Amino acid sequence: MAGFLQQIGGELKQYEISHLILIAVFLCIAYPCIRAIYNLYFHPLRHIPGPPLWIAFPVTRTIGMVRGVAEYQVREAHVKYGEVVRVAPNAISFINPQAWKDIYGHGHAELPKHYPKGINMDPKKIISSNAADHFRFRRAMLPAFSDKALAQQEPLIRVYVDLLVERLREVSETGRPTDMVRWYNFTTFDLIADLAYGTPLQGLAEGKSNAWLDNISKLMKHMPVLVLVGTAPLLGLILRLVAGSKVRNAQANHMALVTKLAHDRIYHRKQADRGDFMDYFMRSRGQPHELSDAELIANSDLLMVAGSETTATLLSGATYWMLKTPHALKKATEEVRNAFKSGDEITFHEVRNRLPYMAVCLEEALRLFPPVPLGLSRSVPKGPPVQIVGLEIPEKTTVSVHHMSAYHSELNFHRAQEFIPERWLPESTTNPASPFYNDRRDAHRPFSFGPRDCIGRNLAIHEMHLIMAKVLWNFDLTLDEKCRDWHNQKIFGLWEKPPLEVLVKQREF
Incomplete structure (x- = not known):
């Protein structure tokens, strides 16, 4: 029983x-x-149109991020649904120019930054600091990017631009195409490392990559995976078990290098008052807005990426699109060569004053190939709804202006998918007969907008103008046929940037 x-x-x-x-x-x-x-x-946002699959199952958009196609999908969604698109259950993407002011601008309470689950941001960095610290960081860091600072930094920067020209001369003698992405990366990383730490990374000198450059490429590809992990905890657990120690070791090694470089610059200065970033940052010592050693380390690391990767991306995109647009390349090249009798005359000041057409080529490249193609998300804080482009947006909604979608939209720019520098010339903005007269140019904010816009904008603009002018003055460039569709590339937060093979030939005098 x-x-x-x-x-x-x-x-x-x-x-x-x-x-x-x-x-x-x-x-x-x-x-x-x-x-x-x-x-x-x-859902409270049910009245806002968007891809149903993304709204119903947000992981489907994250999968697009992992594949490197999500930003193109957002652009397509704006073409289909218009200026306001719901890209996730609680997320809205805008492309109307007014959204820049409503989301990022002055005159209203700051909408805090939003980061996806799985992405851990360091609050000691200006880009991810709270409002109080951001004000303090910006006050301490802004003098490093002033006109006075640029005047001191220009000789340091010219060293690397001239070394780039020297290396390209050597390449031209081989008669073979070379990867311009690689050379632009070496140049911008070397000069930013010198400005941040007084130490170049020897990319131009040795003609090879380094751990810093390689880490950035890997980090960008891992970002979407981290977002996917945030939405799928079981997958996150598996990845942490499989690769967690490797990731932690790589991060620890990187931070050890950054800390050593920063400490060497802070406490063992060989050149006082050289006018570089750290020189200006440390002038805040003893002031209410001073930066601690930990904050100096964190922000110098940030500047290494933000101040180099984005500039190299723009230069690569501008080179490609000019080579794809022969009349623009010819006009910009002739302008540079007619403006200067020798390469030594090419300076920050003279480039900005004498090269209006080359300047609009760079502006058009910023539009067609924006270094940051995605949307910089903000979160609507708790409380009453916020007005954005005339819509009442409830609390806890993530909002952004999607750079690439805004810049490639026919609602904002005539013939938006084409490289047409002339759209930025004064006559296009003042002559009603111009086909570009009605372009909504205030939709174009490649350096963002408002109190958290790019602190290094002044330096980046001068840097990209100087480098491009030097390259066009010294060399004739021809795009290798296999790179004719180079712009069709994946986006992992930043552009993937495969090799841009260009035949570089020293000009005849």
């Missing part, structure tokens, strides 16, 4: 376990479906 009862009890337990498993499976299937129905038909 006892055995019989045990058998019955065992069968009941087995039944209960099976029943619980079935319930668990049902819930795993039912909950996402119920949530999807809510997101589509009952």
Whole structure:
């Protein structure tokens, strides 16, 4: 009898376990479906159009990020749905120019930055600091990017621009195409490292990559994966078990290098008052807005990426689009060569004053190939709805202006998918007969907008103008045929930037 009862009890337990498993499976299937129905038909943002699959199952957009195609998908969504697109259950993307002011601008409470789950940002960096620290950081750092600072930094920068020209001369003698992405990266990383730490990375000198450059490329490709991990905890656990130690070791090694470089610059200065970043940052010592050693280290690391990768990207994009647009390349090259009798005359000041057409070529490259192509997300704070482009946006909604979608939209720019520098010339903005007269140029904010716009804008503009002028003055450039579709590349936060093969030939005098 006892055995019989045990058998019955065992069968009941087995039944209960099976029943619980079935319930668990049902819930795993039912909950996402119920949530999807809510997101589509009952959510406070249900009246805003967008791709239904992204709204119902947001992981589908994250998969697009991992594949490097999500930003193109957002652009396509704006073409289909218009200026305001719901790109996730709680996220809205805008391309109307007014959205820059409403989301990022002055005159209203700051909308705090939003980062996806899985992305951990360092609050000691100006880009991810709170409002109070941001004000302090900006006050301490802004003098490093003033006109006075630029005057001191120009001789340091010219060293690397001249070394770039020297290396390209050597390449031209081989008669073979060379990867201009590689050379622009070496140049901008070397000069920013010198401005940040007084130490070049020897990319131009040795003609090879370094751990810093390689880490940035890997980090950008890992970013979407981290976002996916944030939305799929089980996947996150698996990845942490498989590769967690490698990631932590790589981060630790990188921070050890950054800390050593920063400490060497702070405490063992060989050149006082050289006018570089650290020189200006340390002038805040003893002031209410001073930066601690940890903050100096964190922000110098940030500047290494923000001050080099984006400039190299713009130069690569500008070179490609000019080579794809022969009349623009010819006009810009002739302008540079007619403006200067020798390469030594090419300076920050003279480049900005004498080369208006080359300047609009760079502006058009910033539009067609923006170094930061995605949207910089903000979160609507708790409280009453916020007005954005005339819409009432409720709390906890993530909002942004999507750079690439705004710049490539026919709603903002005539013939938006084409490289047409002339759209930025004064006559196009003042002559009603110009086909570009009605372009909504205030939609174009490649350095962002408002109190958190790019602190290094002044330096970046001077740097890209000087480098491009030097290259055009010294060399004739021809795009290698295999790179004719170079702009069709994946985006992992930043552009993937495959090799841009260009035949570089020293000009004839």
